[in-house]
Amino acid sequence: xxxxVADAAAKPQQNAEIVIETxxxxxxxxDFWGRQKVRALKALDLDVREGEIFGLLGPNGSGKTxxxxxxxxxxxxxxxxxxxxxxxxxxxxxxxxxGYLPEESYLYKFLNAEETLDFYGRLFDMTPAxxxxxxxxxxxxxxxxxxxxxxxxxxxxxxxRRIGLAQALINDPELIVLDEPTTGLDPIGTREMKDLIxxxxxxxxxxxxxxxxxxDVQDVCDRIAILYQGDLKELGRVDSxxxxxxxxxIRAQGLSDAAKQEIEEVIKRHDAKVLGIENPTTTLEELFxxxxxxxxxxxxxxxxxxx
Amino acid sequence: MVLEKPxxxxxxxxxxxxxxxxxxxIGVVVLGLLIGFLAGALRHGPMGSLRIVLQTMSxxxxxxxxxxxxxxxxxxxxxxxxSLRRRVLVVFGVFVLALLFAGWFLDPSSKHPARLYLSFVxxxxxxxxxxxxxxxxxxxxxxxxxxxxxxxxxxxPVRPWEIVVGxxxxxxxxxxxxxxxxxxxxxxxxxxxxQHSHQIAPQEMVNQTLDIDGDSMEQQTGESSLTMAHRHEVxxxxxxxxxxxxxxxxxxxxxxxxxxxxxxxYLLGKPKGFLEARVPVxxxxxxxxxxxxxxSGTNVGYENKYRKYIEGGSLAAAIWTFEDVRPxxxxxxxxxxxxxxxxxxxxxxxxxxxxxxxQLVKPALRxxxxxxxxxxxxxxxxxxxxxxxxYTTFRxxxxxxxxxxxxxxxxxxxxxxxxxxxPETGSIEIWIRCxxxxxxxxxxxxxxxxxASDRPFWLNFIKGYTSIWFQLVVVTxxxxxxxxxxxxxxxxxxxxxxxxxxxxxNFVFDVASGELPGGGPLESLVxxxxxxxxxxxxxxxLGTTIIxxxxxxxxxxIQTVSxxxxxxxIFNTSGFVAYGFNIPGELMVQHFLITLAYAIVASxxxxxxxxxxxIAA
Ligand SMILES: Nc1ncnc2c1ncn2[C@@H]1O[C@H](COP(=O)(O)OP(=O)(O)OP(=O)(O)O)[C@@H](O)[C@H]1O
Ligand SMILES: [Mg+2]
Numbered sequence: 001x002x003x004x005v006a007d008a009a010a011k012p013q014q015n016a017e018i019v020i021e022t023x024x025x026x027x028x029x030x031d032f033w034g035r036q037k038v039r040a041l042k043a044l045d046l047d048v049r050e051g052e053i054f055g056l057l058g059p060n061g062s063g064k065t066x067x068x069x070x071x072x073x074x075x076x077x078x079x080x081x082x083x084x085x086x087x088x089x090x091x092x093x094x095x096x097x098x099g100y101l102p103e104e105s106y107l108y109k110f111l112n113a114e115e116t117l118d119f120y121g122r123l124f125d126m127t128p129a130x131x132x133x134x135x136x137x138x139x140x141x142x143x144x145x146x147x148x149x150x151x152x153x154x155x156x157x158x159x160x161r162r163i164g165l166a167q168a169l170i171n172d173p174e175l176i177v178l179d180e181p182t183t184g185l186d187p188i189g190t191r192e193m194k195d196l197i198x199x200x201x202x203x204x205x206x207x208x209x210x211x212x213x214x215x216d217v218q219d220v221c222d223r224i225a226i227l228y229q230g231d232l233k234e235l236g237r238v239d240s241x242x243x244x245x246x247x248x249x250i251r252a253q254g255l256s257d258a259a260k261q262e263i264e265e266v267i268k269r270h271d272a273k274v275l276g277i278e279n280p281t282t283t284l285e286e287l288f289x290x291x292x293x294x295x296x297x298x299x300x301x302x303x304x305x306x307x
Numbered sequence: 308m309v310l311e312k313p314x315x316x317x318x319x320x321x322x323x324x325x326x327x328x329x330x331x332x333i334g335v336v337v338l339g340l341l342i343g344f345l346a347g348a349l350r351h352g353p354m355g356s357l358r359i360v361l362q363t364m365s366x367x368x369x370x371x372x373x374x375x376x377x378x379x380x381x382x383x384x385x386x387x388x389x390s391l392r393r394r395v396l397v398v399f400g401v402f403v404l405a406l407l408f409a410g411w412f413l414d415p416s417s418k419h420p421a422r423l424y425l426s427f428v429x430x431x432x433x434x435x436x437x438x439x440x441x442x443x444x445x446x447x448x449x450x451x452x453x454x455x456x457x458x459x460x461x462x463x464p465v466r467p468w469e470i471v472v473g474x475x476x477x478x479x480x481x482x483x484x485x486x487x488x489x490x491x492x493x494x495x496x497x498x499x500x501x502q503h504s505h506q507i508a509p510q511e512m513v514n515q516t517l518d519i520d521g522d523s524m525e526q527q528t529g530e531s532s533l534t535m536a537h538r539h540e541v542x543x544x545x546x547x548x549x550x551x552x553x554x555x556x557x558x559x560x561x562x563x564x565x566x567x568x569x570x571x572x573y574l575l576g577k578p579k580g581f582l583e584a585r586v587p588v589x590x591x592x593x594x595x596x597x598x599x600x601x602x603s604g605t606n607v608g609y610e611n612k613y614r615k616y617i618e619g620g621s622l623a624a625a626i627w628t629f630e631d632v633r634p635x636x637x638x639x640x641x642x643x644x645x646x647x648x649x650x651x652x653x654x655x656x657x658x659x660x661x662x663x664x665x666q667l668v669k670p671a672l673r674x675x676x677x678x679x680x681x682x683x684x685x686x687x688x689x690x691x692x693x694x695x696x697x698y699t700t701f702r703x704x705x706x707x708x709x710x711x712x713x714x715x716x717x718x719x720x721x722x723x724x725x726x727x728x729x730p731e732t733g734s735i736e737i738w739i740r741c742x743x744x745x746x747x748x749x750x751x752x753x754x755x756x757x758x759a760s761d762r763p764f765w766l767n768f769i770k771g772y773t774s775i776w777f778q779l780v781v782v783t784x785x786x787x788x789x790x791x792x793x794x795x796x797x798x799x800x801x802x803x804x805x806x807x808x809x810x811x812x813n814f815v816f817d818v819a820s821g822e823l824p825g826g827g828p829l830e831s832l833v834x835x836x837x838x839x840x841x842x843x844x845x846x847x848x849l850g851t852t853i854i855x856x857x858x859x860x861x862x863x864x865i866q867t868v869s870x871x872x873x874x875x876x877i878f879n880t881s882g883f884v885a886y887g888f889n890i891p892g893e894l895m896v897q898h899f900l901i902t903l904a905y906a907i908v909a910s911x912x913x914x915x916x917x918x919x920x921x922i923a924a
Contacts, residue, residue: 029924072462074923092370095464106455108385110392122381123463167459 019175019206020048020071024080027066027230040066042230043080048208053201055217055238056210058227059292064210065103067227068179071208072100084175096124099173103180105164109153113144113163116152117170124171138166143192157184165193176200178209182216194220214284226288228295234287241287313589313752317893321900328904335871335908339915363919370466370918378465379473386477390443395481398439399488405431406496413500416536419556421581422885424500425771428493429881433775436486437806437875440779443478444786445799452922453794461922471913474787475780475906482779490772494765497582501557505531505575507541509565517545531575541573549573556700557581583887584767585644587756588636590629590737597621601678607650607747614751616650619661620744627755628670631733634724640706641667641723642758643737648749649697660696661743665703667711668736669727686711686726695741695748702758762889770895771884777902781873782806784909791916809874815865827858828865873905 027041041063048054056064069075071082073089082089085097107116117138121131139148142162152160161184168176181197182190190213197207197220211217217224218238226234234241255263267273315323340360347356409427417423448470451457460470512529524545530538531551539559540552551558562576594615596602599622604615617623632641649661667688673679689710693701711721721727728735737755741748785805789798808815817823825831826845833845833854845851878898883890 069923074458074461074921076921090366092464092466093373095462098462100459100462102455102458104455106458108389108456110389115388119381119385120459120463122384123378123460123465125375125377164459171463 017050018047019050019085020046020054020208021083021086022046022067022071022080023083025067025070025077025082026079027063027070027075028078040230041070041227044227044232046225046232046235048206050206051201051204052222053197053207053209053220055221055224056208056227057212057214057217057224057288058210058233060212061229062227063230064227065179066230068100068177068208068210072098072177096171097174099168099171099176101164101168101176101178101181105160105167107152107160107164107167110151112151113139113148113166116163117166120167120170126171134170134172138169141169141196142166158186158189161185162189165196173205175206175208178207180211181209182211182213190216214288218284226291228292231295233291233295238284314891314894317896320893320897331871332908335912339912343915343919363915367914367918370468370914374466374468374472378469379476382460382465382469382473383477383480386447386474387480389447390478390481395439395443395485398435399485399492402432402435402489403492405435406493410496410500415500417555420501420535421497421556421887424497425582425885426881428497429771429775429884432486432489432493432772433778433879433881436482436489436775436779437782439485440478440482440782441786441799441802441806443481444474444783445790445802446795447474447478448787448790448917449793449795449798455923457922467914467917468910471787471791471917472910475784475910475913478783478787479780482783483776486772486776486779490769494768501578501581503534503578504562505534505539505559506570506572507531507575508570508572509543512541512543531573539575541575551575553580582764582768584762584764584884584889585887586759586762586889587644587753588629588632588759589753589756590627592750592752592755593626593628595622595624595626597623604750605747607749614648614749614754616648616747616749617739617741618744619741619746619748623740625739625748625750625755626668627737627739627752629735629737629757632724632728632735632757633733634707636759637757640704641735643703643705643755644700644758645739645750645755646698646700647695647739647754649695650747650749652745652747655743655746660694660699661741661746661748662692663695663748664690664692664738664740664742665705666690666738666740667705667709667723667727668738670729670734670736684714686713686721688723688727690740692742767884767889770890771880773895774878774880774890774898777878777898778875780902781875781878781905781909784906784913785873788909788913788916791913792920805872806875808868809872810876812870812872812874815862818862826855827862829854829858829861871908877901 022044025041025044025046026039028036029038029040031037044063044067046067056067058064066075070077071084071089073091076090084094087094108119111119114135117135118131121135126134139145142165144159144162144166147155147159152163155163161181165178165181168178178197182193185193194216197209200207209217209221221238223237224234224241225232343363344353344356344360347359350356351359406428409431413420413423413427448457451460507529509527512527515526515528517524517526526542526544528540528542531541532538535555537555539554542550542552544550549561549564551561557578557580559575559578561573563572563574565571565573568574594602594604594617597618602623604625605618605623606612607616615625617625643665647663651661655661669685669687671679671683671685689712691703691705693703695701705723707723708720709723709727710718711726712718713726723735739748739750739755782802786798786802789801789805793801814823818825818827825834830845834840839845845854878901880890880894880898882888
């Protein structure tokens, strides 16, 4: 399959403001003595524009979390730079406008839900009344009203995840960075999370998320980047990336074996190759697996966004 | 109580110490910059490194400007909550139990029970609180980094200052809470532990005939009942007034007389004099030799340089000069208190004690060596004898009207403030001599003083706890500082090491300056292995030279490090409280300033460590 590099439609809205910009962003993890252990990210160039939902995809260990940490200033780049709202990632003042949900919810286990949100609220410039209102609103939004007086150490994984999300939204941020937002959530929670992300977009917020759950990404993301071992492999609008023009997929119901045989023969007669007649898979999954397979076969090829 | 150094007035102290502090601060900053630069140079080359260092410095200023009390408070509050939820208050329970158990072991028959009780509660509180401070402060930040909760903090608009200072404040607040609880509890523990009473029945008293100015008078006297291993002598004077003798640092008021009490006995009420906060007026001390010439006192060998001795039955005298003694401060006369040492060259009558004399002298004009300029024109009071017993405080009130001799030897009753003090400077001399020839009396500048007034004891007790509080804050700040770069256990060990090094600071300095025999660490090791005593020199040769050279370098490093370490022992005021002296306000202010200085340095270092640290690495 020939990878379809983004066409004209993939161009982001040129007039929208750039929220995140990475230039040649590279990260080597080093050990105590400064010797290089892993090159987790290689010369990443990305633009994320205002109002879009941007997805980072990639297999485990491909550098998604590393990218996010670099953008937030939790890691210092080995070379290159990341700019958020035009400010350096190490600039603390950018955090006023950012909400971040880490990979796992790293929260203070000895606080209860209300105290947690109250604490994070105090780190922002809000009046006590405003903070109180916001805390209540968010607890209701993530559906934890029934457990808000319990300490977080008693929470289940999904409940912790929900309070983690509430924490990320405490300051009504313009940019929300979500590292695998749906892990640990039940199907209803997953649905709610996706609805929430779309709602945030409708409010004009920018969302950057990374996930393994391709269906989720496909449902909500406007643009995606696919990373593989620190290399950017694919970048573009989801709809255009998924349009595979030279492959026809036949979906039918109630075909007999004889009928399938017949169809196969018809295809052969037209000099085409049968790729397989099977239950359809998610198309993004197909793309994803292809990239991974191809990268393993031919390492080094990289994608760039055509503008 | 040993007071090695006189307490300087605040301005004088600042003049002496501010330059040291400034040098120390500059040293830390330069060292920090150098380390930062070298670390950067390894990765980015010298120019890149220089740029990074400059950027970091300017960023630090920006961070400082944007620090908000609100966020510092939020983080301090979190630290406080964290400690409470981790059940830190259990420490108070441990403390209460420890005191209750110790109540059994504190020997009530001690000659100085108040000293015993007070030093016990102060010392145990001190150690417990410092230990707590180390544990609290060293683990919090490393835990946050390990659990990655710090990710959700540093991605909020929180400056590294706020994380460091907030924690310092929060944990200090936890320690303060505990300290207040301990302070209140120990106060009542001491009060209760010292509480006791005696009785004496009038029929147990014996009659005595007194001869006062030729009139013979009757008085009754007797020994009270035995409590806490002592009895008081109770005397009913001719005028019917009851007096109780001073025993084991205290006396009692009469609570009930035979007429009012049920069993017809005298009941001695609450102990008085155990818990005091005396305000001493101190003077300067010089000596006269047995020949009568100015000298420096005799060293009897087993004492440190601090205390010197005068020979009995000779011209030798110890002379305290007090400045600015005014009738406004001592309207009735001079209350003299002294605690002298006794050194016997032969045993004599141990029970009796030696006899010393006190004489008030109007200072004559002297040069800086104490040699008279011109004729001795001074008035001298009569010599008042007193019993000198080792370690025992002797009090004598000298009334304003006293018999004195003018230089020609004419005796006359005079007013202390008219004939015996210098009218301009208000200075007066107190001469102490020993009458028993062959015996010695030992004294140091702080051993004799005028007891100007007393402050409330509870206030002094609180001041003593405030000194512990200073240590708590310093240790907390250092714990937090270390925890910004080190893992929890390592940070804890480092803080402990810092505190211990602080305690041995003077020792380290003495070793380094060669004042102590035995040499540095390597030389000491060699001595240990070869079993060579500290006083013998090692055999000269190449080996010894190398060893001493390496030691010099090692000692320099240790000295530099220990210089920066907080010396908690300087905050130790438990001696004041235990020995019943008011802790001077000036000392408290000095300690406060030292605490502040350490806190500032620790937060600056902590800030840079946290700031340059890659949180998620
Ligand atoms: N602290 C670290 N020290 C050393 N190597 C690290 C560190 N964190 C991540 N890595 C390495 O960097 C690479 C990228 O890791 P990263 O966490 O960014 O992957 P990811 O895409 O988020 O994976 P996942 O989907 O599993 O979350 C991996 O090879 C990982 O081993
Ligand atoms: Mg990840």
